[in-house]
Amino acid sequence: MSKLIASAAIRGAHKLVAQAEEMVEKAIAEKGKDFAFEFPDTAYYLPMIYAMTGFPVKTVGDMKVALGFAKELLHDEPEENIWKPYLGEALDSGMATLFAEEIILAIKYIYGLEPYKDPETGYVYNGFITDTIQRNLGIQLVDGTMPGFAAIIGAAPTDDIAVNICRELQEKNILTFLSGQSNGDSVTKQLQRKGIELGWDTRIVPLGPDTEHTLYALDWAIRASLIFGGKKPGDFKDHLKYQKDRVFAFALALGPLDDIKWSTGAGAINMGFPAICDTDVPVIHPTGVCTYEEVDKEFDHSKIVQKAIEVRGLKIIVEKPPIPVAYGPAFEGERIRKEDTFIEFGGQRTPAFEWVRMRELEEIEDNKVIIVGDNWQERYEKGGQMPLGILIEVAGRKMQKDFESVIERKIHHNINEAQGLWHMGQRDINWIRISNAAQKDGITLEHLGHIQTAMMKHRFRSIVDKVQVTIYTDEQDVIRLRDEARAAYKERDHRLGTLTDDAVDTFYSCLLCQSFAPSHVCVITPERLGLCGAYNWLDGKAAYEIDPTGGNQPVPKGELLDAKYGRYTGVDDYLKKASGGAVETLNLYTIMENPMTSCGCFECIVAIIPEANGVMIVNRGATMMTPIGMKFSTLAGTVGGGAQTPGFMGIGVNFITSKKFLSGDGGIKRIVWMPKALKERIAEDFKKRAEEAGVPDLLDKIADETICEDSEKLLEHLSSVGHPALEMEPMI
C-alpha cells in the first residue's frame, strides 16, 4: 500500500538531508562559507532550489540556507496503525530530497568528484546537464522528434532486456537518462557490456551511478519552465504545473527499490512525473498530482515502455520505413567510424549527389525504387566505396517547385535516422556510410530508396502523393546527372535570391514552440528565418500546405505601417491572436522597439551595447564572458519565455547576413562584437554583405573574445580600428 512508499520516501529524505548537512558543514569548514560554486554552464544556480524558492545558491554558505528549506519539509514516518495522512508529507519529503541531492552533487563538484568517473572502465558519466545542451535540443523538444523523456533507475534483469528497453525508447524518440543501480548493476553497465553507444547523439545519457544522479534529469526538466516557459524563480506552483502539463517525463524503476529511490521518486511525482516499476510495489492510482497514475507496475519488460508512455499521457506517432534496422531520430546522432564502415559513398571519395525533382503525377510510379548500374549488387556486396547518385522524383497535386529544396533537406534526416546508416552534407557534397552491422542486418541499396519513398510521403503528406527513387551507381551516370542537378541547384539559389520580404505578400508564423513557450510566436519572412535556425520561409510555406491547421500559419502582411522598422497591420493582428494577447505589435527590423520574442532555443542572442552605439552577437555554445558582462547562459535567461525585451533578441545564425538584419537600426554595421568562431562560421556570406553595405573590411573591425571581453577594451578597439558604429546616429 501507499503507506510503505510514503514511509520510505520520508525516511529517504531524512537520510539525504542529514548527509547533505554533514557535507555542507565539512565544505564550510574546509573551503569557507563564501566559497563560490556554480554548476557548469548554467544561469540558474542550483536550478531546482532556484525554481522552487527563488533563492540563488551562489556559495557554500548559501547551500546551508537552502538546506534549511529542505529541513522544513521533513516529517515523521506514518505509524503502523491509526496513521495520520502521509501523501502531502511524502511529497514534501520528495522535494526535500531533491534539494538535498542538488546540494550533495554540488559539493561533490566542488571536490572534483563529479561528473562521476568509473574507476574500472574509466567511463565518465554526463553529470550536470548544461543550459547549452538544453537549448540545443530546443527544436527537437517541440517538433515531435523528442516528445518525451525517460529516467531509468536501476538495472534490468538481464543485459538483453536492458538493451531492448533502451532500443524501444530510442525507436519511440524518447530521450533516456540513466542513473542508479540495483544489486550492484546498472543499465549503463548493461548497455556498455552490449557495446551500445551511449551519449547525447544516441539519446541515451548516463548521468551517474547513484540514484541521486537522477536529480540531474530533474534539474534539466525544471529548466524547461525557466528557459522556455518564462516562469519566474520562486513561482513554484507555475513551474510545477508547467512540468506536469508540458514536460512529458517518466521514470522506469528497474529492480528493487530502496528509501532513496522512493524519496527521489516522490520528488519527481511533485513534478507530475510518474514511476513505473518492474517489481511488485504498491501502486498509487488516483490522479491529480500526476495527470494519471503516480506509481504503477508492469512485470513484462516488453510492455513496460508502452505502459509508461500511456501513464504519462504521451502520444507518440512513429513512422518506420520497411527496412531491417531500427529507425528514429535517436539514431540520427550515431557515428560510424571508418573501421565499422562497410561501404561509403561521396565525401570526396567517389562522385555523389542527391537531388529532389518535381514531376507530374503521371510521369512517375509511386514507391518505385530503380537502381541503375552494372553489377551493382556484386559491387555493393564487396563493400568499400561506390559512386552514388540519388534522384528523388516527387509529384503531388499541391506540390510546388519551391518545395524541392525543402524536401531535399530531409534526405539527410531520412538516412541518418536508420540505425547503422550515416549521412552528412547535402546536394553534391553529400557523404553516406553504411555500417558493417547494418549490412549484416540486410541493408542494401534498395533500402536507401525505400527509406526515401516512405519518409518523404510521411513528412510531406498532402504535398507529396508519389515518390519514385532512382539510384545511380555507375560513375559516368553519376557525373552526368550531377551536372544536371548542379544546374537545378543554381536555378534554385537564384530563385531564392529573389525571394525578399518586399516581394511576397504573406509571411509564415511558427508556433511549434508553443508546446513549451505558450506565448511565443516566430514570424518567418523570406529574409528572416526562425530564431532556432531550423525553419525558413519556404519550410513554413510547405509545412502549412502539409497541415493547414498545424504549427505554421500564413500571416498576410496587410498594410505597411512602418517601412523602416518593418511593421505590418497583418502581422500585428495575427500576433495578438496567436500570442494569446501577450504580444500586441512587432517590428521586424529593429531591436529597439517591440522586437521579436524568443522561446529559448535561439541560435544567437543580439544585445545592445549602448556605450559602443552598436550590438554584440553571441552564439549558443559560446562560453566566454561578453562585453556586456554576461555569458550566453545568463543572457539567455533574460531573453526567452515569449517576452519582448527591447535591446535583446534571439535570432538564427543565418539572419546575421540577411539584408534585413536590424535594417531599421543601421544593419550589420551595428555589429561590434562576435565570438571568433561565429565570425569564422559566417565569414563568407558576411564579407559579401559587408561589401554591399560599403564596409568591405567590417568583419576585421568587429571585436571578438581574443580582443576583449569587457566594454572598456571594446571601446578602445572600436576607436582604434575606426568601427563605423561609432559614427552612426545614436541607437538610444
Added chain:
Amino acid sequence: MDKHIMKSANEAAEKIIEWGEEHKLETCFERAEKLKPCPIGETGACCKVCHMGPCRLVGKNAEEEAMGVCGAPLSTVAARNLVRMIAAGTAAHSDHARDMAFTLLAAATGEVKDFQITDVRKLYRVAEILGIEFEGRPVNDVAKDVALKFIEDFGRQKGELYYLKRAPKKTQERWVKWGVAPRGIDREVCEAMHRTSVGVDHDPDHLLLHGLRTALADGWGGCMIATDITDILFGTPRPVKAEASFGIFKEDEVNLVVHGHEPSLAEMIVDVASEPEIIAYAKSKGAKGINLGGMCCTANEVLMRHGIPTAGGFTNQELGIMTGLVDVMTVDVQCIMPAIAEISKKFHTKIITTSEKAKIPGAMHIEYDEHRAREIAREIVKHACDNYQNRKTEGSHITDKFPVVAGFSHEYIEYMQGGRWRASFRPLNDAIMAGRIRGVVGLAGCDNPRVPSTGIHRYLATELIKNDVLIVSTGCGSAACGTAGYLTPEMALEHAGPGLREVCEAIGIPPILHLGACVDNSRILTILSAMAEEGGLSDEIGGMPGVGIAPEWMSEKAVAIGCYFAASGVPVIFGGESPVGASHEVTRIMTEVWWERFKGSMHFEPDPEKMLAMALDYIDKAREALKLKKYEPGKFGAERVLMDMAARRELERAAKPHIGL
C-alpha cells in the same frame, strides 16, 4: 437499521443508560420517552408571536382554511417559525464569533496578555481576503485590522459581508439576484425578529428569503469568522490522533471535562494543565495527573488542535457525569442541558458555568474574563484537583474508547492532496470526475435522544462510504462517528467502496474527515468554493455532487446551518419530523423554489433509508448534469487522453482542466 437499539446506538452510552435506569437516574433519554413533542408545534402550526394566541392552525384543509386570530394563514405561521429558528441559530454562532473577534482585537492590541497570534500564515491569508496589507507590517497591527474588519461585519448597516466574495462568482450572482446577500450580521438577525413579529411580513416566500439572508450571515459571517479567528489565535488544525467515548476518563487522574462551544477558556485550560506546578498540585491531591476531556463542540475545538480526547456529543453530557469519574465539568454556551446540574448532585462532579451569558441554578459559576484567562483556568483546574478526592466509587465506570484521527482543516485538506508544493483540490475533483469518489456528503448536526442516539449518523456513515461517498463531518456528527470508531484510516480499508478506498489509501486518510466544531461547517463552504475554482466539476457551489445531512438535528443552529447550505447551493436533508411539515406551501418553497433559485434545498425526512436514497439520488443527478462518468462501483480511471505536440500547443488556449478519466 438495528432494531434492537433502544436509546443510543453507542454501546457504551447504552450501558450507562441501563446502569442509570437501575440506579433510578433519569436522563434525556427517559424524558424524551415520557415527553412526546407537541404535535402542533412540531410541524410549525403553532403561532405564539403575540398574546392573542397561541393559535393552533390545525384541522382538515388547514393549509387553505386555518388562520390565527390576526388572520395569519398556516404558511405564514410556519415560515415565521422557521425564520425565528434561523435567527436564533445565527445569533448563537455569531455571538460566539463576536467574542472571538474581540478576543483577537484584545490580543492584537496587547490588552490581554494570555493570548497571542499563533498562526501568522493563516492571519495573512485572511488579511489578503479582507484586502488588508500585511507584507512588512508587524503581525499585531495586521491582526488588529483583521479584528476591526470582522467587527464591522456584525454592525454593518449597508453593503455586504466581507466574506461573501469567497464564494464562486456564480453563487454570489444568485444571492444578488434574489436579494439575499447579507449586509450586517446583527442587522439580519434583528430584521428577522422584526419581520416575524406580529403584523409585519406575511408572505411566506418573502419571509423565507430573509431567512436565507439571515442564514447566509451565519455561514459566511458568524461561522466563518469564528473558524478563522480561532485558527489564527490557536492554530489551524492539522491531523491529530486522539480517542473518543467514555473510556477516555481515567480512574487515577483528575478528569476535567470542557463542554460547550467556545474555545478560548478551553485553550487556556489545555495550556495550564501541563504546567508543572498544576500537575504537582494534582499529585498532592493523590491523582497521578490531570486528564482533560472534551464534550460537544468545545471538545471538537481542542480535539482538532491538541488531540484532547472527546467523551462525545450532545446526548453524552449526562452520561459522562454518570461514569462517576468526572471531577469538574466546565460549561460555557449552547447545547448545555441544565439537567447536568441536577444529575451532578448524585455524584461528586462539580459543574462550573463560565460564561457571563449563561448560568445554571445549582452550578458553581466562575466567570471567564479574557484579561485573567490563565488565572481563571488555573482556578478551575485546581477545583477539579480538589474535587478528585471526593470521587466516590459509584458510577458506571465505562472503559470503551476508540482511536480517532481528526484535524482536517480546509488548509490541511488542500495540503494533503499534494504537499507544500502541489497543494490543491485537483486530486479530489479528479477522483469525483473519474468516479472513484461518487460524491461528498457533509454529515453534521446534533445527536438526538428522540431517535436511537447517534444511530442514524452511524447508519448513514457506513452506507455512504460503502457507496464511495467521501464524508466530511462536523460537530456532534463527528462525535457520533468518533465514538463509533469510524474516524480511523483503517475504516477506509475495511469498509469503504473500492474507489474511495483507493483515494483514502493514497492519501492516508479516514473515509470520514473530521472538520471541527459546528461553527466549522464554514470550512465546507470554503472547500466547496475551492472545488468550484479548481474546475472540472460545477463552477459554482450549486450543482456539485454533494449533499448536506443533519440526521439527528435538534438545535436552532442546525436550521441556520442547513439554510445557509441551501442558499449556497447544497441540497440539505434533515432527519426527524419537519418543523414546517404542516404547510405544503412552505415545504414546496424550501425544496422546489429554493432549488430553482439557488440549486439548494432543504428536506426533512425521518426515514434513514430514504435519507440515504435521496442523498445518492442527488449526487447521481448532479454527476449526470455535469456530464461526469456514470458512477459504477469499482470501475474508474481507464481512458486516457494522450497528448501529441499539436495538443500540447493548444494547452494554453484550451486551458481546460484535464479530465482524469
